[in-house]
Amino acid sequence: MATKTKAYVNQQRVKKRLFYPVCKRSFDMIASLLALLLLSPLFLVIAVRIKLEDGGPVIYSQTRLGKNEKPFKMYKFRSMVQNADQIKQQLLDQNEVEGAMFKMKEDPRVTKTGKWIRKYSLDELPQLVNVLLGDMSLVGPRPPLPSEVAEYTDYDKQRLLVTPGCTGLWQATVRNKASFDEMVSLDIEYINKASFWYDCWIIFMTVKIMVFPNSAY
Template identity: 60%
Template sequence: MVAEQRILINPQNIKSRKGYHFVKRTLDIIFSSVGLVCLSPLMAVIAYKIKKEDKGPVFYKQVRVGKNGHHFEMYKFRSMVTNADQLLEQLKDQNEVGGAMFKMKHDPRITRIGHFIREHSLDELPQLVNVLKGNMSLVGPRPPLPSEVEQYTAYDRQRLYVKPGCTGLWQATERNDVGFDEMVKLDLDYIKRADIWLDMWIIFKTIVVIFKPNSSY
């Protein structure tokens, strides 16, 4: 049996692509600004539904790990009960995804409105603020938790060579149909061959997912 080829990335090759990074950041600023304005009515409705369900906070802030290990606060619409973080310890043995990541298809912490906005990836709309601030990009690897990064191998840490994204190759294609190792492979494949056309294709696929959900939960 032939061993699976591992993707190795030279950070210097990423730094040398100054033109791509300039265009990418420019598009991030334009698209996130326009998106926040155009989607504000939808975001207002989601906020109302979340507040109405249990009177809890509308937004959820969580520390994530960005480019080069930098920590930042990521914003999302709250899709879980208010004490979800405390309940996580009781559920870790029911993790359905291998590796340094927790996913559970029928997570009891998810609220009714939470199920809907997660299925259609609408819970991630506030991350447009992170994009505007420069913590994230529209397209990139999923931003991991510090506790997840603590479990990373040197190979996995290559995901941190670039800014995390609101969406990415994993989110727009396989999503939860694959495990952690496959997600890392998809992220590294994206980093290695990223260009504006691939970014636009991933954004298009993500828009399709909003209307025709994949395996997100």
Template identity: 60%
Template sequence: MEVHEEQVTFVQSKVCYENSRYMYRGMKRIFDIVFSLLGLIALLPVFLVVASAIKLESKGGPIYYSQIRLGKRQQPFKMLKFRSMQIDADKKLAKLMDSNEVSGAMFKMKNDPRVTKVGAFIRKHSIDELPQLINVFLGDMSLVGPRPPLPNEVEQYNDYDHQRLFVKPGCTGLWQISGRNSVGFKEMVALDLKYIEKCSLWFDCYLLYRTIFVFIKPNGAY
């Protein structure tokens, strides 16, 4: 996908406009607090079942996995997930880099040998992402927004890619409902910038509605 200078300038101006929309940002934060709290309460039984399954499969291992991600304006935070991989998964990553199945600043591998049996199921249905509701409640993330990247991914960004970091990252977004892992890095960035351009409470509600069907019928998550 060829990127022109005028595209960068255009999106940057849209981002500056987004950052000045105080009413939208304020309402979005209230929306995030209310619905992340309601979600955590409603999904408590799911949390208990998943936590028990993870414990039964790998005794002694942690239930949750935290990873440093970069949020709005590259602010680092610890993003939470249900642990879906072996305990020493991070140490094994270097040996798998040649098996990366996506181009650009991102690592994805469909049959990653580090993924546990329980992990494969919860990743397929995006259940591993549910603890991020805690990140939303704390203000690190929003319910809707770009996927929060790893620091080493951002090191590979160009100026065009950096624009996706001008807003708070989210649990779901256009990338997540548009094929997720089957969508390449450049396409993901384009989808994120499209979201930034169009973002509104109505658009956020539409994306959340579409996300419900991703849990029921997976669209490429692994």
């Protein structure tokens, strides 16, 4: 069987995009601000459900690495038990994804409310604040953990050449079915093809998946 040739980021093409980054940032700011305002009632409902379930914090923040490996605090609605990071160390041998990534379909750390908000990707909504602050974009490669990047090859690190996003090509298509290598490949494909209309298509597909969930966990 022939080995599939790996694609690489065309950095010259990326650098020549002068209007797109300005358009992308302007759209991110306007869209994230409007979304935060319009979704505020939903934010309240989710916050109350999380608080009533175990009395713990509503928002979970975690250090992630963005463009050029710059660290920032990424926000999410807490979907796991309060000591999830400590329990993770006991579950590493049950990781269902190969590569620098951790995923379990039946993760025992996920709360009852967490399963609901994860199914519809509602746990990611606080990242609209990250978009407004400029740490993230609406569309782009997902920001990894520092511990994950420590295991990256130079090829994998191409994901960090652009601003990370709330959603991306693999989330809008294969979602959790993607292996780590497939995720990197799709992220590089996105970086090479990125355009305003391509971003709009990915956002549309993401909203569609949120309304009609597939394999989120």
